[in-house]
Amino acid sequence: MAGQGHSHEQQVEAILQEIVDRGGRRTMSRQAVIRVIVDSHGHVSADAIASQVKKDFPSMDVSTVYRTLETLRDLDIVDRVYFADGSTVYHLKDHQHHHLCCEKCGSIEELPITLLEGVEDLLLKEFGFRVKQRPLGFFGLCAKCAQMP
Ligand SMILES: [Zn+2]
Ligand SMILES: [Zn+2]
Helix, strand or coil, X not given: CCCCCXXXXXXXXXXHHHHHHCCCCCCHHHHHHHHHHHHCCCCECHHHHHHHHHHHCCCCCHHHHHHHHHHHHHCCCEEEEECCCCCEEEEECCCCEEEEEXXXXXXXXXXXXXXXXXXXXXXXXXXXXXXXXXXXXXXXXXXXXXXXX
16 A cells, blocks of 8 residues: 555655645645545545644634645645545545545545556547546445445
8 A cells, every 4th residue: 555654744744845845835734734634545525624624723714724725736736536426525646546435434445547547548549538537436335335234
């Protein structure tokens, strides 16, 4: 798994450093928002991010959190993913992947992009279609939920 052996703290630090390296600033709100996304394993709604940041930093304004999310998107650090069921989550943009979304427990697992590379090649060859929006969601039941009656 990506990032294994690294604590969340280190991952947040690395992302903030990347922002600084690109000439951006490291701010308390950026740090707080990135921390929540990393802690949630990368898939979390804007509202969930806002309420968690509010818990960690009671004095921080919710509108600051939403603004920070937009800034982090502009900086190419996070991306917004729209799923077919109408839900929207934010995840780190550091690696491409597809999603396995459980309709029952709401868990989102990452699916390596290489698994579907053949499909994308086929779409290009057979249909001349070039896939751009990679973050894709498959909806169904996760292994745990599928076992429950
Ligand atoms: Zn994702
Ligand atoms: Zn599930």
